[in-house]
Amino acid sequence: MEQKRGKIGNWLRNSITARMLVVGFLLIVLLIPLEFVKSLISERSYRQAEVIQDINGKWGNEVLLSGPILKIPYKTFKEVRIYDEKTKTYSTVNEEAVRDAYFFPETLDIVSDIDSKPLSRGIYESVVFTADINVNGKFPKPDFSKSDIKGEHILWEKATVIINTSNLKGIRNTPVVKLNSQSLSMSPKYSTDYLNTIESGYIEGLKNTANMLSFSFDLKINGSESLKFLPIGKETTARMKSNWHSPSFDGRFLPEDGSREISKDGFKAGWKVLQINRQFEQSFFGNLPELSAFGFGTKFIIPVDEYQKSERTAKYGFMVIGLTLLVFLLIQLVSKIYIHPFQYVMIGLALVMFYTLLISISEHSSFLKAYGIAAAAVLTLITVYSRAILKVFKFPLLICASLASLYGFIYVIIQLENYALLVGSIGLFIILAIIMFASRKIDWGNS
Template identity: 75%
Template sequence: MEQKRNKFSNWLRNSITARMLVVGLLLLVLLIPLQFVKELIQERALRQQEVINETNDKWGNEVVFSGPIIKIPYKTIKEETVFNKVNKTYSKLVTEPVKYAYFFPEKLHIDTKVQSKELNRSIYESVVFTADMNISGNFPLIDFSGSDIPSEKILWEKATLLIKTSNLKGIRNTLEIGLDSEKLQMTPQYDKEYLNTIQSTPITTFKDINTKPIPFSFTITINGSDHLHFIPIGKETTAIMNSDWHSPSFNGRFLPEDGSRDINADGFSASWKVLQINRQFEQSFFGYLPDLSEFAFGTKLIIPVDEYQKSERTAKYGFMVIGLTLLVFLLIQLVSKIHIHPFQYVMIGLALVMFYTLLISISEHSSFFKSYAIAGASVLALITIYSRAILKGFKFPLLVCTSLASLYGFIYVIIQLESYALLVGSIGLFAILAIVMFASRKIDWGNES
């Protein structure tokens, strides 16, 4: 029995296959703490998003803006049959319920200046903005001739202007719209829809001015976060946006005109032009006003890849870093005949896992580059000194230090790249495979003694 135990022990100690199986098993075991680190990164990222959402909610959420829109009530004739229970007879009841017609501008121009601001809460940061919008244009002659509504049923004296926005609490000024020569005060209405309604006082001179195109103009200052979008309700909608934010993302249904985008370290500028033929809705609606937010366009103010995203991307290469490092020690063990105990492999692997906890904890208080450098240098020094005690001499510890430093440097380059990350990663992995194949070419893999 003792002889069999000794024989098995010698096989584990000297067999290449046995040592490869042990290292492979240890690599799988080390994936457990690595997974815990990944979950920690995700948890911290979710906490960051919660704080940002809370901060943005207090400042002002995303802004979707639509307006102005002319709203004119009109009466319709509704007949219904009513049963009289006393006389047991049927009679017709005629009522005149009020409905509304909505008319969009002929021309709509939006000139916006966006001032961004970074808000910090504890260790977290969010980007908010204040937008100063100058809005002008004109309405066409309001014409009901295309409908079946009799002129005497139109309540011209109750016509009003509407503005719809997703962010009422972000408005920072008293809204007053100039319609021709009249000044209209705006007040909010209770609305359960995504876009809240602001309605003006009745347009007292509407019948007088409704004989020609009706000009309008107003300004609005609004606090918001995340994105600023406009709905192109004008038959011809033009928009200009200037901002001091350096990382915009132009999104929505329509992109800025070719050649109009200018993005640099000091901010950006862009302009849009949307015609009625470019979107799928008409210039007037009778009886209802649909939600047209799907046609919105504008800009999202984004923070370039933050520290948690970079840490998460770095952690995705954890399996490769641990696997290649253990492979280097295994090759050294096979070439030099130096015995490395499984416990020592585990210690090396745990040191590599500690790199990611150091990275995320330091990056919450410093830049990603500094955090990466400090975490990498710490783990590199720890493993190099530890391997010096295991491998003796300076030759193999220096090899370990060089290979691990090159691996961390390679991963950092990939993290910084965007468009070429896959290309550079593929070339790097190919080079690593070639080096491993070259280094292991003289090992006698058939030696199982």
Template identity: 75%
Template sequence: MESKRGKFGTWLRNSITARMLIVGFLLIVLLIPLEFVKSLIAERSFRQAEVVREINSKWGNEVIVSGPIIKVPYKTFKSVRVYEEDTKTYKTTNEETIKYAYFFPDVLDITSEVTTQERNRSIYESVVYTASMEVKGNFPAIDFATTDIASEHIIWDKITVLIKTSNLKGIRNTPVVYMQEQALSMTPQYATDYLNTIQSGYIEGLSEATKSIPFSFHLEINGSERLQFIPIGKETTAQMNSNWHSPSFDGNFLPDSDSKTISSEGFSAAWKVLQINRQFEQAFFGHLPDLKEYAFGTTLVIPVDEYQKSERTAKYGFMVIGITLLVFLLIQLVSKIYIHPFQYVMIGIALVMFYTLLLSISEHSTFFKAYLIAALSVLALITVYSRAILKGFKFPLLIGTSLASLYSFIYVIIQLENYALLAGSIGLFVILAIIMFASRKIDWGNE
């Protein structure tokens, strides 16, 4: 029995195949703590999103706002047959129902000044804003000519104006719409859809003879993350100026390219949307649809997302651990120095520790500083440890250089966006070529 154990131990110690199997097995085992690290990064990222949502909800969530909409009530009649018990006959009556028509402006012009603030809670950061909006334009004549609604059935003295918005909580002033030389105060109305409604009192003096209806109002509103407008005008123009330096223009329409400027001091952008550009008409009868899908505007982006970069870095963990253990294996085969499986495990755990160091330090500093500190710490630890294993300075220096090159390569990749795949593919090809070149003189006969 002892003889068999001795032969097996000698085979494990001297066989190239046995060493490769052991290193491969250890690499698979080390994927377990690496997955725990990825789970930790995801958990911290989720916590950040949760805190940001909480900050934003207290200040004001994203803002979607429409221009004013004229709401005109009108009567409709439906014939109803009612059975009369006394006469044993049916009697036909006209049942009156009040419905509403909604008319959009011909011209809608929005000018917004967006002032941002950074809000912090513990280690987490969010950006919120206050938008000061000046809205003006004009409505066309109220026209029921395309319908079968008679003029006498239109309730002219009960016409109101309404504005749709996603964020009543964030409004900082009582909006007053100036129309027909009247100042119309707005009050909230109950709504079941995503966009809430604020509505005015009755507008006086409107009739079929009214040809054009100018309007204007001022709105101060707190929000976070995103500010968007719904282009309900036959011609909608919007201008947005802000002190925020990292906007992302999104929604259904992008700003005019020649009007867009972005700098470290802020940004400015302008949009022009015509009725022909979107798929809805200028008047609705009976029901006002939800038009938020046509909104356009800006998302205020916090440009540095440390968790996203840490997650991208961790995705290369398998490659870093695999290549490092492979370098040690090649050195072992070339130098004939025996490296115990326990030592491989210690090296692998040190490599996994890089990601926990990166995550924890990046929460309190910039990603570059965190990456540099974590990489230098792990690099120094493994280089010193390999000096104790391999003796001399030649192989530890090779390992230190290889790790430094690998960490530098990965840092460059995660900074790239459009060329990340190209750079990664070329880099992996170069690494494969180096390994093939370095292993060409190894005697693989000792199985």
């Protein structure tokens, strides 16, 4: 029995095939702690999203503004047959209901001045803003001629102006809509829709108005994530100015060419949207449709997402561990120095520790600094440990140079976007060529 164990031990120590099988098995085992690290990164990322959502919820969420809209009620009549149990006959009555007509502006001009700032809680940070918005334009005279509504059924005396917004709680002033010579105070209406409504009091003398109705109002609102507008004007223009240096122009329409200016001190942008550019009319009868998909504006983003970069780095963990263990295996085969499986495990765990160091340090510093510190720590540890294993200087230096090159190569890939696949493919091809060249003189006959 002891002789049989001795044969197995000698086979594991001397057979190339046995060593490769052991290293391959250990590589698979090391994927378990690597998956735990990936789960940790995802958990911290989710935690960040929850904290940012909570910060934004207290300050004010994203802002989508639609308005002003002219709202005029009208009566509708529907014939309803009623059965009389006593006379056993049917009678017809006209059932009256009140519905609303909505008229959009002829011209709509929006000017917004946005003061943005980062807001922190612990190690997490969100960007919030306070926007001073000035809106002005003109309404055309309401036209019911394209509908079958009779003039006497239009309730002109109950006409109002409404403004819809996704962030009612963020409003910091009481808007007053100036309509020609009238000043209309706004108050909220109960709504279960995504866009909440604030509505004015009744408009006086609307029925006898022959000309266009000029309007204007100012709105001060807190928000986060994004500020968008709906292009409900027959001609909608919008100008936006902010001190935030990392805008992402979002929505159905982009700013006009030449209107965008982005610098470290902020940005400026302008939009112009015509009725022909979007697929809805200037008036609706009965119900106001959902038009949120036509919004345009700006997202206020924090450009560096450390968790996303850490997650992308961890995806290369299998390659880093596999190539490093392969280098040790080749050194073992060339130098005839025996490396115990336990020592392979220690080296693999040190490589896994790189990712825990990266995520923990990056939460308190920049990604570049965290990457450099984590890489330097792991390189030092593995170099010193391999010096104790291999007993000479040249092999630890080779391992240090190889691992440093590999970490540098991965960092370059992480920073690239459009060329990440191309550079990664070329890099892997070069690595494969180096390994093939380095292993060409190994005697594989002792397998």
